[in-house]
Amino acid sequence: MYANHAPAGQEPASHAHADQEPAGHAPADHRRLGRDLQLFATEPLVGAGLPLWLPDGAVIRAELERLAAEEAIRGGCQRVYTPVLAKRALFERSGHWAKFADDMFPPMRVGEEEFVLRPANCPHHALVYACEQRSYRDLPVRLAELGAMFRSELSGVLGGLSRVRQINLDDTHVFCAPGQMPDEIARAVASVQRCYRLLGIDVARYRLSRRGSGDGYLGGDELWSAAEGHLAAVLRDLGLDYEDAPGEAAFYGPKIDIQVADPAGREETLSTVQLDFNQPERFDLCYIGPDGGRHRPVMIHRGVLSAMERLVAHLIEQYGAAFPPWLAPVQVVVLPVAEPHTGPARAVTDRLRAAGLRAKCDPADATLGARIRQARERRIPYVAVIGDREDAGGLVALRLRDGRRLDGIGVDRLVSEVSRQVADRGADLGFR
Numbered sequence: 001m002y003a004n005h006a007p008a009g010q011e012p013a014s015h016a017h018a019d020q021e022p023a024g025h026a027p028a029d030h031r032r033l034g035r036d037l038q039l040f041a042t043e044p045l046v047g048a049g050l051p052l053w054l055p056d057g058a059v060i061r062a063e064l065e066r067l068a069a070e071e072a073i074r075g076g077c078q079r080v081y082t083p084v085l086a087k088r089a090l091f092e093r094s095g096h097w098a099k100f101a102d103d104m105f106p107p108m109r110v111g112e113e114e115f116v117l118r119p120a121n122c123p124h125h126a127l128v129y130a131c132e133q134r135s136y137r138d139l140p141v142r143l144a145e146l147g148a149m150f151r152s153e154l155s156g157v158l159g160g161l162s163r164v165r166q167i168n169l170d171d172t173h174v175f176c177a178p179g180q181m182p183d184e185i186a187r188a189v190a191s192v193q194r195c196y197r198l199l200g201i202d203v204a205r206y207r208l209s210r211r212g213s214g215d216g217y218l219g220g221d222e223l224w225s226a227a228e229g230h231l232a233a234v235l236r237d238l239g240l241d242y243e244d245a246p247g248e249a250a251f252y253g254p255k256i257d258i259q260v261a262d263p264a265g266r267e268e269t270l271s272t273v274q275l276d277f278n279q280p281e282r283f284d285l286c287y288i289g290p291d292g293g294r295h296r297p298v299m300i301h302r303g304v305l306s307a308m309e310r311l312v313a314h315l316i317e318q319y320g321a322a323f324p325p326w327l328a329p330v331q332v333v334v335l336p337v338a339e340p341h342t343g344p345a346r347a348v349t350d351r352l353r354a355a356g357l358r359a360k361c362d363p364a365d366a367t368l369g370a371r372i373r374q375a376r377e378r379r380i381p382y383v384a385v386i387g388d389r390e391d392a393g394g395l396v397a398l399r400l401r402d403g404r405r406l407d408g409i410g411v412d413r414l415v416s417e418v419s420r421q422v423a424d425r426g427a428d429l430g431f432r
């Protein structure tokens, strides 16, 4: 389930002003960079909080979705696909209707039935689990889906990618025996740490989000204190310092929130690991134990890469849109010095594309200097220039985004080094 299950008023303060331009154009505001670099757009006819992912933004998201899929497989997850809407009754059963309806879009009537856009995919996954009889030998069952879910936020609080009405969440639900719980929580945290290392994201702090006062929560005191105790024990065993945060839990259970900071130091929740004794109860989930009897599994909600919207917003700001090669919308731009070099430049572009790289030829209808400047403004990692000398020798003059200039690089080497950086998801530009 999504990181912020709290009502809009409990969102991090950093998003309170999300609808307005920040004063003085902060250097790394994802909305400005997203607009300037045409990563995403908001259209009044579609609606606020419903961004359109433009081709270059879609590349970044697709690469992150691929990383999420690989990480899920590596973590022993099985992929499922479930619909973005369901009968209202599903969410009455899950408890969302009682505790979360204010954040959901109103029901749609179709004949005698009422459907709602889902606020989360946990109930669907609980039903996927229940589609088969499960034995203790089958556990843990880990169901992964990067799916859309919806929030009926009011227009006034929406902006960019950080507050939206449709989120696309990297979400896994683990169903396990109680004894497997500590290991599964530790695996989820390790998975987050592995992805963050790759993405260069620093954890600001781990937060143990506990139940607060009030009746916004499902389940009894005993379940809650047990669940909170389990999460705390795992954090201690992993040697991770954490902050205690009463009142930040999801309505169905406590969670470990992995907090990150943007370049301005504002903190937000990215990834979460949530423990849930309530949904298995409400959906009467079970597995057959070694004793032949029915037992109740525990459900762990594991959101490793978070919502694509929130993650991409964070990464745009973290990198100032100068993405590492594997995430860069265009990896190599090839520039013919003058008209006669267009053919060779296109041939090099084709070689790069054939190797699976995102390359683009920018023809000589402006000065070379202007085209190099434009590539720099678009934060393209590699600019390959081709003139007479390069054409004659099967070479390019390479300009890297970090300022290095390497003349006389063979086309073969260009293709192989960039391919390796991309395949390794390297943080730098290579060519050392």
Ligand SMILES: [Zn+2]
Pocket (backbone or CB within 6 Å): 001, 002, 120, 121, 122, 171, 173, 301, 302
């Ligand atoms: Zn969930």
